[in-house]
Amino acid sequence: MSTTSINADQELAEKLQSLELSQRPEGSAVGRFIYWAGVLFALAHIYFNTLGTLPELWVSAIHFSGFALICSLMVPMVRCQTAAGRRLALMLDTLVGIAAVFCSLYLIGFEDALYERGVKFAQLDWVFAVCAIFISLEMARRTTGWFIPVMIVTALTYVFWWGQYIDGVFGFPGLSLETVLFRSYFSPEGMFGSIARISWTFVFMFILFGAFLVKSGAGDFIIELSRCAAGRFVGGPGFVAVLGSGLMGSVSGSSVANTVSTGVITIPLMRKAGFPAKFAAGVEAAASTGGQLMPPVMGAGAFIMASYTQIPYVDIISIAALPALLYFMSVGFFVRVEAMRSHADSVELDTRPIGEVFKDGWHYLLPLVVLVALLIYGFTPTYAAGISIISVVVSSWLSKNPMGIRDILDSLAQGSKNMATTAMLLVAVGLVVNVVAMTGIGNTFSLMVTDWAGGSLLITILLVALASLILGMGLPVTASYIVLATLSAPALYSLIAEIELISMMVAGTLPEAAQTIFLLVDAEKAALLMAPMTELDAQQMLAIVPDDFKGQLLEMAIAPETLAMTLLSAHMIIFWLSQDSNVTPPVCLTAFAAAAIAKTPPMATGFMAWKVAKGLYIVPLLFAYTGFIGGTTSEVLSVFVFSLFGIYALVGCMEGYLESPLNIGLRILSGISGVVMMWPHDELLFKLAGMAVFVLLFWYSRRQYKLQSVTAVAAG
Known part of the structure; x- marks a missing residue:
């Protein structure tokens, strides 16, 4: 393809990418302001991440206000058809952006005064805290729809209002509105907390x-x-x-x-x-x-x-x-x-x-x-x-085509514009993460998921997948991952770690320090740990350990580096499952974008993308049940190679086709061989047998294709 053609396609891609958000032409006065504001803000972030020494809370507040200003001008509050309506909308959007700037300036200028008063809110503290939260909600609404604002409002009101009226495990006695606003606005744990810090450091620099x-x-x-x-x-x-x-x-x-x-x-x-x-x-x-x-x-x-x-x-x-x-x-x-x-x-x-x-x-x-x-x-x-x-x-x-000054400025401006919606999303989601931390609802949710799953890791993964699909209907992938990781990662981590613990108990290799936990619970049964036992006996013994002691038991029994990889496995599972909202109906924005280019029905395209993206569901199972994460080099390569053939075999089973059509018997055989190759066991001979079956199926299918080709040529 010629360079001219590629450049034309790239221009079309950029137009498609910006069509949904940008409603104001770049050549206008507003467009020029966004351009230069983006340049200056990108340079400011480079300074913050290299030479800057400002407090992180202040930088997070500046990050919020600058991108709120850019986003408010990039994405209008309302779409107006008349010139007068557009002028009024521009005035409102400008006021929102300026208000965001003043919210940050107030935080920087009056933070010390608040602490001098013993964290007692003055009237302006109330005004700017509420204003900052409302601007965050509005920016999230403009860029992602109503789901995130509704979720944030629900979370915040749960803390100071309706949580006290709920019975059972989700009941919460409540905090005062002043405390909620302080932790959301002034505290380094709220909207300007860890998620915002990730936004202005890693995410912005890589974008x-x-x-x-x-x-x-x-x-x-x-x-x-x-x-x-x-x-x-x-x-x-x-x-x-x-x-x-x-x-x-x-x-x-x-x-x-x-x-x-x-x-x-x-x-x-x-x-x-x-x-x-x-x-x-x-x-x-x-x-x-x-x-x-x-x-x-x-x-x-x-x-x-x-x-x-x-x-x-x-x-x-x-x-x-x-x-x-x-x-x-x-x-x-x-x-x-x-x-x-x-x-x-x-x-x-x-x-x-x-x-x-x-x-x-x-x-x-x-x-x-x-x-x-x-x-x-x-x-x-x-x-x-x-x-x-x-x-x-x-x-x-x-x-x-060496980059000149203009190209560098364009890159700085485009980087800021690309970051604007992501920054608003991450700052807003920080409010939800803060609520989870304040209330401890994350641990409650994890225990509830474990209870629903009956201690089954597979059912837990299915529940997380279902939750990710539901959240993905209204949340972008990153937000969905943050929420799910906050709520369900502890449950997944515990269950995956318990698999390792049970294998040690079965082998009779449980460290003596860990055996003391069982001695405290049941001294008679703890004596059985000195020798190998069946998996069922190990599961029954682990079941008698109270949940409060299990974390300590895991730390005593399993090496720290193994626990770290177990935690990473849990997060990887959630991260991969969070991607399914891109390709799973009814809301699958990536599939809809592809449908717009191909001029195909969006929903039908979504189901096709969902089928093709089956790896999103298969690979997380490998994270959970194999050494694909944290295993030795040979274990990782073994899982990779056998899974590669195994997934191909499953594709053949699903499609009823390899190099030529497969009848129902061969489809079933292909599916069985795929499952055998990916099944979490250490029997190498079984996996090699499964691979051999698939290779024979592929050879047979290829041979049939050649015979059909020869027949077609002869008939022609």
Whole structure:
């Protein structure tokens, strides 16, 4: 594809991406203000993350006010058809933005005065605290709809009003409104707390890094490289979608951004090759969803996960790489099967030789190399992102279109605009997280989920998946992950850790320190721990340990590094399941965006994307029951390889097709072989047998395809 064509497609993608939010033209006075405000605010954030020494609470407040001002002007309160109506709306939006600025200035200027009064609210404290919360609600409403504001209002009123009228485990005696407002506005645990801090540090710097990469031309290079690498295979345009979305995801970490940037190229190509339009849109949506799973950015999820688990960011992205690859391969299997079934032959993509493309664009990879190298060397993610931004500019000087001052300013402005809605979302969700911390409802919810599941890890995962789907109807992926992780991660962590504990009890290797817990509960039964026991006996013994003692028991029995990986597994399960809202009807924005490009029915496209994205449900089970996270290198590679074949076998079972049609018996056999390969057991012979069965099925299917081809040629 020519550079002119790629640039035209990129322009269309940017228009599609901004269509839903931006209602004011960039050339207008408001557009110019947003541009320069974005430039200045991006520079301010770079300062905050490098040389700045302001208190974190103040920086979080500045972060909120600046992006509230930008967002209020980018996304109008109402859409008006008349000029007078638009002027009035602009005045109201400007007032909202200015009010947000004053809320932050008041916090910075009068925080000390509040503490000097013994944390007793003055009249203006009430005014600005309420105003800040209402602005946060309004910004969330504009960018994501009514779900988040309603959820926040419900959470806040639960604390000071209606929680006291509830009986049972969810009853809460209540706090005063003054206390709730203090903890929400002035406290470093509320809307300007840890989630806001993640927003102005990690998330902003990486979104800015992505904006610089795209402006430098790296996005065009990624798409063209993907076309050269995968475009000449059977069903190549489908593989271009998978590969291109994966590589773009490593830059943007946004599923919708991936869809509109790669979909305008890949969906028409897939249709031209012979893929059904609905399938082409579904593949693009499913592949773009993987962008949030693909290191190094992973949306905002990796940064929030690092904050929750206290596991270094670089460790998280290194562990997430193979699971992300497994997901993209699973989407690729659907592409291969549909290509064979639909006879979607490769189309001429008008690409240059891959060596020539790489020779012209190899420098676009340098910033990613710098980023990964700095992270591995031990630098903080924000510092690594800052140096990588500089490396983007420097590496662009090796290209035919070096970045100049105007390009740098455009990147700064675009990074701020890309961040505006995300910043408002994260600040707003911080209010919900604060309520969970204030009330202890997270522990209550975790205990309730465990009780409903009857101690079953599988049922717990199913409940979390159901909750993620329901939350995903109204919450973006990042918000859904934050809420679910806050509520259900403790339950998942405990159940996964108990599997390890039971295996130690079965083997008779429980440390003596941990045995003292059982001695306190039942000294007679504790004597049985000295020797190996059956799994059922171990489960029964563990059941007699009170919940209050189980956390201490796990810490005594299991090594700290193993517990850390167990906690990461719990968060990874929730993070992966949170992605399903992108591709699962009735609300699946990524699938709807792909449907708009393909001109297919949105709901039907959503169901197709849901089918193609089955890896979102399979891989979390591997996190829970295997050593895919935290295992030895051989364990991780073994799980990866067998799961790769296993998922392909399950795809064949679901589709009734590999290289040629499978009858009902062969479909069942393919499904059984897939389950055997992924079943959490250590019997290597069984897994090898399952793999052998699938390889024979594939060979038989391929042979049938060749026979059919020969017959067709002879008949022709």
